Amino acid sequence: MTTPSPIEELASEINRLQFALQNLQDEVHLREALDEIEDLQTTVNGMGQQIANLRARGYAFEKELEDQAADFEKQWKALYPNLTQHVRLQAASLQASLRPIENQMTQLAAKARVPAVARPMVNSLETAIDNLEEKVKAAQRTIHGMYDKFNKQVYQVSKHIQDIEWMLTQLSEATFQLLSTEAGIMAVKAVWCKADKEHKDDPEGVLYLTDQRIIFEQKEEVATKKVLFIATEKETVQQLKWEVPVMLAEEVTTSKRGLLKNEDHIEIRFASGAPLRMAHLHIWQDCDEWQGLINRARTKGFDKGRAIAIDEAELEKVKTAPTECPSCGGKIAQVVLRGMDSITCEFCGSVIRL
Numbered sequence: 001m002t003t004p005s006p007i008e009e010l011a012s013e014i015n016r017l018q019f020a021l022q023n024l025q026d027e028v029h030l031r032e033a034l035d036e037i038e039d040l041q042t043t044v045n046g047m048g049q050q051i052a053n054l055r056a057r058g059y060a061f062e063k064e065l066e067d068q069a070a071d072f073e074k075q076w077k078a079l080y081p082n083l084t085q086h087v088r089l090q091a092a093s094l095q096a097s098l099r100p101i102e103n104q105m106t107q108l109a110a111k112a113r114v115p116a117v118a119r120p121m122v123n124s125l126e127t128a129i130d131n132l133e134e135k136v137k138a139a140q141r142t143i144h145g146m147y148d149k150f151n152k153q154v155y156q157v158s159k160h161i162q163d164i165e166w167m168l169t170q171l172s173e174a175t176f177q178l179l180s181t182e183a184g185i186m187a188v189k190a191v192w193c194k195a196d197k198e199h200k201d202d203p204e205g206v207l208y209l210t211d212q213r214i215i216f217e218q219k220e221e222v223a224t225k226k227v228l229f230i231a232t233e234k235e236t237v238q239q240l241k242w243e244v245p246v247m248l249a250e251e252v253t254t255s256k257r258g259l260l261k262n263e264d265h266i267e268i269r270f271a272s273g274a275p276l277r278m279a280h281l282h283i284w285q286d287c288d289e290w291q292g293l294i295n296r297a298r299t300k301g302f303d304k305g306r307a308i309a310i311d312e313a314e315l316e317k318v319k320t321a322p323t324e325c326p327s328c329g330g331k332i333a334q335v336v337l338r339g340m341d342s343i344t345c346e347f348c349g350s351v352i353r354l
Helices: 006-027 031-056 063-110 115-171 287-298 301-305 313-321
Strands: 182-194 204-210 213-227 229-245 248-255 261-272 278-283 343-346 349-351
Touching: 006 063, 006 115, 031 063, 063 115, 115 182, 115 204, 182 213, 204 278, 204 287, 213 278, 229 343, 248 287, 261 287, 287 301
Parallel strands: none
Antiparallel strands: 182 204, 182 278, 204 213, 213 229, 248 261, 261 278, 343 349
């Protein structure tokens, strides 16, 4: 392998500096910061309509969402002009600092075949580029600092809205129907672990939480034919596996599992009268958050923030539901949920209209 000549070494360094300069020519315009600001503006301006769409699709809770969206829009109107003006001033200053560097690069290229003259110019230019890159980073940090707290607040609400949108889409595709006046609170991709540990054959699907029930529906593609352990044919399996009145959730515990402890698991223990004693699930959202959601739903905490009122007639049905079977006198232990039209006596099988 031949040793490169001084001219070849110099040419390589000049190419490296030219590449760095090209990147810098893009960065001094602060387009990335401007794009992020425009994305944030789009999110803020569209949030009110997103929430209106949620209401139209039946999301009944968190009446404060509308106020949050209006408050974000008000804050943004005050923040946006100062923010964009600061970006323009910073970009103009950085572009002015770039011009002498561009002139140095032109002079260096002209001396590329005279190493003795070009070498000090390379060192000077490299220092100038490094300094301007630091100025660009400092400007970006200053800009982000002007709206970072606000951006995090908007992101949290926007992410929450997206989660609700996903839940509503899953409900629209579900094999079961919500009861009259029943409303979804949250849904999450989940695996129902039938044993204490997750196994490959455990059903995967969606865990739903409504103001009245906890529901797990299997929804996954399963292999129907394999060749050399590779699935060659699949079919979608979607079926309701279990549903339990949320008021029968006695205890919800959480755990972090997996090799890196990055898997969220919840274990729900149910009171007597539930179709299963316990359900262990691996979920794809924060397990502590779900623990809070279930406990809040169980204690009817979501009803305080309803944006869509409950039909009083449905509430009255629950209040006046019989406690004994009119046919056999047997005690009715079944949980009566709002929206149910009838219940069946477990002793004589009579259908009792509500």
